[in-house]
Amino acid sequence: MSTLDEKRSIQRQELQYYLQIFNQVTHKPIGSIVNISAHGMMLVSQKRLLTHALFQLEMKLPSINKKRPQVIHFEALSHWCKPDITPDCFDTGFSFTKPNPELIEVVEALTDYFSFKPYNL
Numbered sequence: 001m002s003t004l005d006e007k008r009s010i011q012r013q014e015l016q017y018y019l020q021i022f023n024q025v026t027h028k029p030i031g032s033i034v035n036i037s038a039h040g041m042m043l044v045s046q047k048r049l050l051t052h053a054l055f056q057l058e059m060k061l062p063s064i065n066k067k068r069p070q071v072i073h074f075e076a077l078s079h080w081c082k083p084d085i086t087p088d089c090f091d092t093g094f095s096f097t098k099p100n101p102e103l104i105e106v107v108e109a110l111t112d113y114f115s116f117k118p119y120n121l
Contacts, residue, residue: 019110024056024073031092038107040095041076044084049092051078059106074103 019033021043031045043049054077061070076094084091096103 019059019061022058022060024058027058030055030057033110034091036107036110038096038099038104040093043092043094044086044089045092046089048090049078049081051081051092053078054097055094059103061106072103072106074099 020029021031021033021041022029030049031043034042034044036042049055054075057074057076059072059074061072075097077097079093079095081090081092083089099107
C-alpha cells in the first residue's frame, strides 16, 4: 500500500501567501499552510511534528470591516514530516479527517484568492 504523498489524486494549490494554523487547545501557532486542497494540506513549521497523529487545529481568518477574525476549527491527521528546504524548518502533510462545510468553503476561497492564475493570451 502506497503513502498518500505517492498516490495523491487531487491537485493541491500552491498558495502565494502563508496563513498560520494554530493548536485548537493552546491557541499557539503550529505552522503555516504551504498548499491546500479540500482533502488536506501541507504545513511548514519550525518544529518537527508527530506523524500519524490527530491534531485539533484552528485557522484564524483576517477580519473584514473591523469585525472579529473568523476562526475555523478542524481535525487533521499527519501522515509524514520531512525537512524543508529552509534550514531549521519542516514540512508536514495532513489529511482532513471530517472537513466541515465551513472548512471546505474557506479552502475553496483560499485557493481561488491566493493561487497563481496563469495569464491567458
